[in-house]
Amino acid sequence: MTEDSSLDPLIVRVLDGELRPEDLPPELRVEAERAVRLLHPPVEAPVSLSPWFEQRVMAEIRRRPRPEPAAQGFLGWLLERRELRLSLRPRVWVGAAAMLALLVVAGVQWQATRAGSEVAGVGDSAYVRFTLYAPGVHSVAVAGSFNEWDPRQAPLTQTHTPGVWAGTVALPPGQHVYAFLVDGSRWLPDPASPTVDDGFGQRNSVVTVAARGRVL
Amino acid sequence: MKSLILGLALSGSAALSLAAQGTPSPRLEGRVPPDVVRAVTAIVDSASHAGLPVELLLRKALEGGAKGIPNDRIIGAVRVVSGQLAAAAKALDGPAPKAEPEAIEAGAFAINAGLSPDQVHSVAQAARASNSQAGALRTAGTLVAIGVPPGRAVALVEGRIRAGGSAADVLQLPQQVQSAVGRGATPAQAAEGLGKGAGQGPPAGHPDLPPKAQGKPRRP
Numbered sequence A: 001m002t003e004d005s006s007l008d009p010l011i012v013r014v015l016d017g018e019l020r021p022e023d024l025p026p027e028l029r030v031e032a033e034r035a036v037r038l039l040h041p042p043v044e045a046p047v048s049l050s051p052w053f054e055q056r057v058m059a060e061i062r063r064r065p066r067p068e069p070a071a072q073g074f075l076g077w078l079l080e081r082r083e084l085r086l087s088l089r090p091r092v093w094v095g096a097a098a099m100l101a102l103l104v105v106a107g108v109q110w111q112a113t114r115a116g117s118e119v120a121g122v123g124d125s126a127y128v129r130f131t132l133y134a135p136g137v138h139s140v141a142v143a144g145s146f147n148e149w150d151p152r153q154a155p156l157t158q159t160h161t162p163g164v165w166a167g168t169v170a171l172p173p174g175q176h177v178y179a180f181l182v183d184g185s186r187w188l189p190d191p192a193s194p195t196v197d198d199g200f201g202q203r204n205s206v207v208t209v210a211a212r213g214r215v216l
Numbered sequence B: 001m002k003s004l005i006l007g008l009a010l011s012g013s014a015a016l017s018l019a020a021q022g023t024p025s026p027r028l029e030g031r032v033p034p035d036v037v038r039a040v041t042a043i044v045d046s047a048s049h050a051g052l053p054v055e056l057l058l059r060k061a062l063e064g065g066a067k068g069i070p071n072d073r074i075i076g077a078v079r080v081v082s083g084q085l086a087a088a089a090k091a092l093d094g095p096a097p098k099a100e101p102e103a104i105e106a107g108a109f110a111i112n113a114g115l116s117p118d119q120v121h122s123v124a125q126a127a128r129a130s131n132s133q134a135g136a137l138r139t140a141g142t143l144v145a146i147g148v149p150p151g152r153a154v155a156l157v158e159g160r161i162r163a164g165g166s167a168a169d170v171l172q173l174p175q176q177v178q179s180a181v182g183r184g185a186t187p188a189q190a191a192e193g194l195g196k197g198a199g200q201g202p203p204a205g206h207p208d209l210p211p212k213a214q215g216k217p218r219r220p
Helices: A009-015 A026-039 A053-063 A073-079 A090-123 B002-022 B034-049 B055-066 B071-092 B101-113 B117-128 B133-146 B150-162 B167-171 B173-182 B187-197
Strands: A126-133 A140-144 A155-158 A164-171 A174-182 A186-188 A195-197 A203-209
Touching (some): A009 A026, A126 A203, A140 A164, A195 B101, A195 B133, B034 B071, B101 B117, B101 B133, B117 B150, B133 B187, B150 B167, B150 B173, B150 B187
Antiparallel strands (some): A126 A164, A195 A203
């Protein structure tokens, strides 16, 4: 609050709630009470309207001519403006709350069903473990139609078993062809999987992931 | 004024069309040499205009680039895949609605694996009612990739479908053949055993099948 130079600092402290008017010297007390009345009472005092106020307003509304309905028949009746009075009793509140709870529960279950199907969609992918026995090599990677044939995306690591390289890749449903890249230069098909001609004089391996992530 | 707007719209769409045709796929840039990008883009455009799916074409080019294959061989391999897609689409074309891209790709895979276009057509016809053409074609192709002769693979898939097998049943066939191979059967023997086990022996006169006089091959 900025300080008003026309007010005594003690009155300002009263307005700020730091002092009570009766704490002030008598010569300032009247001025402080007036300042407090000016600032606070209009907002703090409850607003009370005449008990006949509502009746007068509604009588005025009824007195005014009704606008012509824009449409005839049922539509006209539906669009016609009319006074509407609502009274909610406790049992109505209870019923409404129960209905709302039902809707919330149903909505949550519907969402859960949707999430379940999405989770199943994600679950349709399969984590496929690729393994190659390649003793004495320095690096092995797997590349195929599932990773744009980019071996950097799926390097295999050496397992505890000497010469065995392995890595796990998430594959979406569908049929995938792939091959192992050994030491960054030699492409080998997976000896444990069916193979097809790669069109370049070599063979690619084939893995099929069916729905629900089953590897065929 | 109307003619001006029409003219602008037509020239705009023509320019967009030309730009789309000449735009190389960003997926290929940096993965294959520029010459290959241009050639493959032309093949992709041509296939796309023919209504063929183009994903396998791009993948084949990426594969060639990753494997360090010379440019002309990459382009040649992409052309071969384009031809396989066209052959599959033709084999799948029938009175029913136009083949799905997935079925065309599956047909191309089966042709690459060793099925003839006629065999692709036959499998697709058998699977048409069950609406699982792609799965049936992939299964037939995978069976051939395992080592089952193409005719026997077709007979096995068609037999399983005609016996009322579900799409999942058909997809299980390669695994079942591999299990039998793991127990010592040849792929052909495994396929024949599966066909007979299901009460669906291959139809007479099917290619790749030995004449009846030769008898059943024995398991080692």
